[in-house]
Amino acid sequence: MQLNAMMLGGFLFFSISIGGAVALFVSRLFQHTTQGLSLLCGGFLVGLLVNDILPSSLKMYDSFGIILGVIIGYLLFLILHKSFHSTITLKPSLYLLAIAMLLHTIPLALTVGNLLGNATFGITITTSVILHHLPEGFALTIALLSQGERLWKLFLCFSGFSIFFSLFVWIGHFTELSNQGQSMLMGVSIALIATTSISEFILHNIRHVPKRSFLTFILMGYLLSYVFHIMV
Template identity: 65%
Template structure:
């Protein structure tokens, strides 16, 4: 539960930073959506995919990616009509929840290790700053209030704590972890491209369109460099 609390602090800090950034765009929903899309693309390209390729075998990742794409198509139909231009916070939340599971179970397996402590705790706090930023930007891009975001952050923290406990008593095979991470990668990729970027291609001029995406990617690079 302590590490779950650290995760809550982490995603909340990322959310506060996203709120500050949103003020610079005066709540421009299309701009915030493109910013979030570029940020997610950067998060995948700079952090999640390289780490996954180093830690897990390719077959499990590809299987997870295929399963994630099929899941995306099903959840997209449930989340909103196909004609909607509103990005789905639900898809992003599910993707980040799945991304959290391998990490939390690995931490659970390491709880009995005497070296477990400040290093893992610090890594956990910093690692989830970008996730809080992405979730908050996604919500703001829909023009909604931040009231529901607290519930999302609490859910992430509880899920993180639950799978730490599970990981302490049960081992998830590396093949299973690879599949889960592949599903997460696929959901993040399809959500960022389809829901946050492509939907807004016709909403603004090409120069502004590319600028927002590039700015999101640069922000992701800054997060990656700092943490």
């Protein structure tokens, strides 16, 4: 089967939707409690960084580029965090996480685009796209539910995510971003995910739940992330 950017975008939508469905099931166990879901999401994102994103990034990309990207990402977090918090209608944690996930997707999409012409990688690419984004779907759904948003916004988020991915697969088919550039993008993504998970999802709720519940929610989120890591 000859793959193209639109088909891969569809596979990605399917993948993150499965992750979202798992998140909806888990959220029912917590009865949609805002603080519990936020801490669960924070623990999950920390686990995603520790178990998956950081190790794979350090193996695949340039260390200096990642460090530079982390610095840029942290500065970007400070700017966006201040901007979002100055507007009551915006949910800073959700928007910052969405931006981080989009940036995290760009290097993979460009790499996939470069391999589209090679039929040998068809099954490998499809499997990678389907499995790699299960955790992203889970994290985005838990984040959205913790902010009290409606599910139709989740559909728009997933659709936009898939279109964005397809666009950069198409770009990657015709152009190639340097390893240094991809490393910086990964660094920015890592910084935004780390600062958002710790600042917005964990520290923001530290005073709203008992210490035992606080640690339990974070640990459960981390363990869920580890389960995803083993699965994919």
